[in-house]
Amino acid sequence: MLRNVLRYSALWCNRALIMPNTKPPVLGASEALSYHKEIMQAQEALPEAQRLTPLMTIQITPHTHPTDIALARSEAGVVAGKVYPRGMTTNSENGVLNYEALYDVFGQMEEVGMVLSLHGEHPGEDVFCLDREERFLEILQKISYRFPRLKIVLEHVTTAKATETVLMLPDTVAATITVHHLILTLDNVIGHMLKPHHFCKPVAKRPGDRDALLRVAMSGRAKFFLGTDSAPHPRGAKECADGCAGIFTAPVALPLLATLFEGRKKLEALEKFTSVFGAQHYGLPLTQELVTLVKEEWQVPHDIDGVVPFMAGETLAWKVYP
Amino acid sequence: MLRNVLRYSALWCNRALIMPNTKPPVLGASEALSYHKEIMQAQEALPEAQRLTPLMTIQITPHTHPTDIALARSEAGVVAGKVYPRGMTTNSENGVLNYEALYDVFGQMEEVGMVLSLHGEHPGEDVFCLDREERFLEILQKISYRFPRLKIVLEHVTTAKATETVLMLPDTVAATITVHHLILTLDNVIGHMLKPHHFCKPVAKRPGDRDALLRVAMSGRAKFFLGTDSAPHPRGAKECADGCAGIFTAPVALPLLATLFEGRKKLEALEKFTSVFGAQHYGLPLTQELVTLVKEEWQVPHDIDGVVPFMAGETLAWKVYP
Numbered sequence: 147m148l149r150n151v152l153r154y155s156a157l158w159c160n161r162a163l164i165m166p167n168t169k170p171p172v173l174g175a176s177e178a179l180s181y182h183k184e185i186m187q188a189q190e191a192l193p194e195a196q197r198l199t200p201l202m203t204i205q206i207t208p209h210t211h212p213t214d215i216a217l218a219r220s221e222a223g224v225v226a227g228k229v230y231p232r233g234m235t236t237n238s239e240n241g242v243l244n245y246e247a248l249y250d251v252f253g254q255m256e257e258v259g260m261v262l263s264l265h266g267e268h269p270g271e272d273v274f275c276l277d278r279e280e281r282f283l284e285i286l287q288k289i290s291y292r293f294p295r296l297k298i299v300l301e302h303v304t305t306a307k308a309t310e311t312v313l314m315l316p317d318t319v320a321a322t323i324t325v326h327h328l329i330l331t332l333d334n335v336i337g338h339m340l341k342p343h344h345f346c347k348p349v350a351k352r353p354g355d356r357d358a359l360l361r362v363a364m365s366g367r368a369k370f371f372l373g374t375d376s377a378p379h380p381r382g383a384k385e386c387a388d389g390c391a392g393i394f395t396a397p398v399a400l401p402l403l404a405t406l407f408e409g410r411k412k413l414e415a416l417e418k419f420t421s422v423f424g425a426q427h428y429g430l431p432l433t434q435e436l437v438t439l440v441k442e443e444w445q446v447p448h449d450i451d452g453v454v455p456f457m458a459g460e461t462l463a464w465k466v467y468p
Numbered sequence: 469m470l471r472n473v474l475r476y477s478a479l480w481c482n483r484a485l486i487m488p489n490t491k492p493p494v495l496g497a498s499e500a501l502s503y504h505k506e507i508m509q510a511q512e513a514l515p516e517a518q519r520l521t522p523l524m525t526i527q528i529t530p531h532t533h534p535t536d537i538a539l540a541r542s543e544a545g546v547v548a549g550k551v552y553p554r555g556m557t558t559n560s561e562n563g564v565l566n567y568e569a570l571y572d573v574f575g576q577m578e579e580v581g582m583v584l585s586l587h588g589e590h591p592g593e594d595v596f597c598l599d600r601e602e603r604f605l606e607i608l609q610k611i612s613y614r615f616p617r618l619k620i621v622l623e624h625v626t627t628a629k630a631t632e633t634v635l636m637l638p639d640t641v642a643a644t645i646t647v648h649h650l651i652l653t654l655d656n657v658i659g660h661m662l663k664p665h666h667f668c669k670p671v672a673k674r675p676g677d678r679d680a681l682l683r684v685a686m687s688g689r690a691k692f693f694l695g696t697d698s699a700p701h702p703r704g705a706k707e708c709a710d711g712c713a714g715i716f717t718a719p720v721a722l723p724l725l726a727t728l729f730e731g732r733k734k735l736e737a738l739e740k741f742t743s744v745f746g747a748q749h750y751g752l753p754l755t756q757e758l759v760t761l762v763k764e765e766w767q768v769p770h771d772i773d774g775v776v777p778f779m780a781g782e783t784l785a786w787k788v789y790p
Contacts (some may be wrong), residue, residue, distance in 0.1 A: 214535055233660065275659040337597040337659065338555065340667045342713030348656050352596055385708050385775065389662030454709065 149188040150451035153376045154396040156198040158466045160433040166205035167237040175215045178202040178222040202224045207240045213252035219258040226261040231269030237346035243269050245285050256296035266300045269420045279348050283311045290319045302375045304348045307356035320427045322373025323363050325399045331356050342384040343454050347391040364412040373424035374399050378453040395456045401464040404439050438467040471510040472773035473700045476718040478520040480788045482755040488527035489559040496536045500524040500544040516790045524549045529562045534576035541580040550585040553591030557669035558713050565591050567607050578618035588622045601670050605633045612641045624697045626670045627679035642749045643684050644695025647721045653678050664706040665776050669713040686734040693745035696721050700775040717778045724759050726786040762790040
């Protein structure tokens with residue numbers, strides 16, 4: 147799977163933040179190093195200019211210790227630690243219920259300059275699915291005020307309320323937006339037929355929420371940048387009685403963004419959203435590599451090595467060349 | 469399929485309202501007569517005491533004419549005409565966009581004593597999925613005030629707001645409630661894994677909505693009665709890229725209701741909800757046939773002739789005997 151899907155990101159991404167909620171999860175330096183090696187090996191068949199640099203993350207669980215942070219940073223160059231709320235998304239059984247119990251871990255991350263990456267949904271079993279992101283914002287605020295030098299990213303925001311809160315908080319707090327959340331609403335998941343290939347976490351919300359995401363993504367504000375959350379699941383794990391959350395957007399992300407930004411006469415804001423603001427927040431130098439976007443129609447395959455990509459079968463208006 | 473699933477309703481139902489959104493649809497007297505015959509034939513292998521009497525309905529479409537109503541009533545004994553909003557549920561491509569254009573049809577239904585059965589979701593493409601029922605209530609009010617002798621049923625209500633509106637309107641307006649809407653919320657559909665076997669239209673809503681349904685179902689108010697909306701789809705039509713809406717509840721409906729009513733110390737209200745209020749609203753005599761509910765554990769099959777029933781694999785506390 148890794149070998150099959152990686153090239154769709156590597157074709158247009160110079161760097162990629164590698165999520166740690168794999169099976170088994172990436173919990174510390176040693177797992178990060180071996181996963182890094184796997185990713186490099188999986189790219190050996192690709193032309194050198196079409197490989198990406200994996201930026202490794204670890205998963206912060208209730209069992210993470212501050213020394214895990216220090217080691218992951220010094221020995222594996224891990225750039226971010228990600229916290230999942232328990233049971234709320236794919237492979238999050240080992241996720242977190244009590245964020246305050248992790249404050250010594252967050253303190254260590256602040257100390258060594260590791261970014262805190264948050265799946266922003268409240269882990270309470272009694273919190274209704276559509277309210278989980280909004281209910282999480284209180285947790286986000288508390289962490290950001292308690293650790294004023296900790297860089298934080300609220301990942302894949304889906305609500306107008308989340309964009310407002312991120313704008314209000316200090317500059318240490320930024321947010322990523324996925325391509326699919328700029329396009330989908332809940333109507334595309336459950337509004338007519340049930341669409342497992344549009345199902346992700348957090349689930350897409352109302353049209354007004356999507357419009358708020360479009361506005362901030364194109365606003366030129368450095369607090370909002372692309373995070374694709376591209377998640378390839380085999381077709382059988384989506385089209386079944388217990389469908390996995392996650393959308394495979396890597397093959398279509400940049401063409402779709404070009405269409406969205408062009409449609410609102412904001413093409414000049416695209417590069418900052420995809421390639422500048424994220425690097426700045428992570429304190430990384432800008433890459434000098436370029437990717438070419440051509441206005442050229444092409445049809446998205448119905449299937450890519452057993453995975454149904456986002457917009458399968460649709461005709462897109464822009465095409466990526468390395 | 470008909471032969472396979474019918475016995476699960478016939479085991480405990482003396483009469484059943486037969487929905488017309490089949491393929492092809494039941495649009496008038498002749499289709500109603502032949503579908504009635506099919507249903508009777510499909511029951512021939514059952515013991516006589518375990519057969520049900522089908523109460524036929526027709527679908528009201530933009531092409532329905534008042535004479536279709538008169539004929540369906542006089543020649544096929546059709547008891548209700550059902551209106552589907554276009555494109556909003558299974559086989560509703562021929563549904564309605566403009567309800568006022570059907571006022572002469574509704575007038576004829578009032579005249580001949582045919583019940584108007586409404587799938588209560590607004591057909592506007594721009595109406596967000598979770599708002600469709602609430603937005604439909606205005607249409608319901610208008611029809612009920614315009615035709616004061618027309619018996620109306622708002623089918624399978626899912627929101628607190630709908631229950632309030634039905635309570636406020638004249639006694640000609642009643643509502644059905646399904647078993648699954650007394651149990652599920654949207655959390656059971658998209659809250660964790662994607663659950664196609666919990667997907668139906670209208671989609672289940674918030675916990676507060678479900679609680680409102682439980683309250684009115686057990687309130688002893690004659691305006692609210694059971695309508696199972698039991699909808700068997702082959703597994704492949706649910707576990708796929710375009711999943712059908714509908715839940716097969718017939719094999720488990722009465723046991724689940726007994727558990728719900730017992731849990732709230734309202735078992736004495738169960739018979740009115742299942743067997744009295746509906747007949748009264750339709751102006752039908754009460755049946756003298758009895759069904760036996762025994763407190764006895766049993767496991768719901770994982771599969772019934774290729775259909776996954778509601779609560780598949782679960783252990784239920786009550787069991788039905790004919």
